[in-house]
Amino acid sequence: MRVRATAAFGATGLLVAVAGAGLTYAAASRYLVEQRESTAIHQAYVNARLARNILRGQEPDVRALLASLPGGTASETILRYRGEVFATSVAIGPNQIPPSLERVVGQGHAGHQRYRDAAGELRLAVGVPVAAVEADYYELFSLAELDRTLELLAQSLAIGVAGAALVAAMVGWVAASRLVRPLRPVADAAERIAGGALDTRLEVPADPDLRRLIEAFNRMAAALEARIERETRFAADVSHEVRSPLAAVAAAVEIINRRRDQLPPQVTEAFTVLSEKVSLFQRMVLDLLEISRLDGGTAVVSDDVIDVRHLLDRIAALHSGDGIPIQVDAEVPSHIRGDRRRLAQALGNIFDNANRYAGGVRRVGVSAPRPGSLRIEIDDEGPGVDEEERDAIFGRFARGVAGTAAGSSSGTGLGLALTAEHIRLHAGSVWVEDAEAGGARFVVELPVES
DSSP states (O other): OHHHHHHHHHHHHHHHHHHHHHHHHHHHHHHHHHHHHHHHHHHHHHHHHHHHHHHTSSSOOHHHHHHHSTTGGGEEEEEEETTEEEESSTTOOGGGSOHHHHHHHHTTOOEEEEEEOTTOOEEEEEEEEEGGGTEEEEEEEEOHHHHHHHHHHHHHHHHHHHHHHHHHHHHHHHHHHHHHGGGHHHHHHHHHHHTTOTTOOOOOOSOHHHHHHHHHHHHHHHHHHHHHHHHHHHHHHHHHHHHHHHHHHHHHHHHHHHTGGGSOHHHHHHHHHHHHHHHHHHHHHHHHHHHHHHHHTOOOOOOEEEEHHHHHHHHHHHHTOSOOOEEEOTTSOSEEEEOHHHHHHHHHHHHHHHHHHSSSEEEEEEEOSSTTEEEEEEEESSOOOOGGGTTGGGSTTOOHHHHHHHOTTSOOSOHHHHHHHHHHHTTOEEEEEEOTTSSEEEEEEEEOOO
């Protein structure tokens, strides 16, 4: 908005300044040119009358006449008299007279004309027929000084136009900044709400134009908070109510599983499917309960001392068995502080995701990219994750192309969402990129005490 306002003010200022400068230049140049021409024409007419009076005498000295005419170095004179051409300077000849002006004077009319000579200098030629003595009088005036004055005026006006446009743009920037300043608290409040502070509200200002906006924002925030609280309570209540009967069903399935060899063959296959579904259902309920705690702000983060290598060894053994290479750089601290259970679940979900959709984990690398930071990289054997899915797979119930291809019963779609939430509680970040040897690389970065 500030950029658009600045551009608009600057463009408007430029147009106004150009129009004003154009009018000023036109008026000033017209006045100066008319004054200079009027003076020059008057002088030429006076000198033509003097020449006529002298040329009426007996055997006039034309060269002395030209030398005696007033005007000095400001003008040069050419006189056609009885078929001869006389001039005040050897550098001036008949070819200096504009042909159109010669035609006018030849027809018996006085006239004047502005032109530029071969050197590019601006001049004014005034021609007066002196019929009484069969002569044509021409006087050439240099307008170089006037030309320089007009050029300087044009340059000054151009600088003024640029300065006016710049000042207008600055005024636009300041005005836009003042206009959007009252909206900054709205943006800050929206960011706080997006970060989880649903009780954020804004103070209603006295400005009637802003009051409606702020009141509408507060009502929206209150409605959003109430709706999320209702949904969170509903999910928590449903998950809690389902947990007890589900635990009973799971216990019954376990008892039946111990006598699996006594089941008829046609029942065994159905029981296997039932057992898988119950296990998946249990995990979904537990994940929903965990997410409900996170949404409700009741999640508690423990402050445990964690052996990094031991934690990764246990996660790898639990989720992928032995044989997963774990590379820990020498500068990585041996112990960090955090919630052992949450970090184990966050990393374990990445392992499970690799086992289900990417052929398992290839390697685990631990490094310290900068002081106060710990990075864990988990590479898998899969085809990788498309760039357009790299943010979406950390959403709730998002499973991506690989998860969809694996079948509807391959996971709950909550594992990576919980991973992102657990890492966020540790003030860290998680993302996915391409591994150097192919496949996907899930990167977890955590702050650690130096």
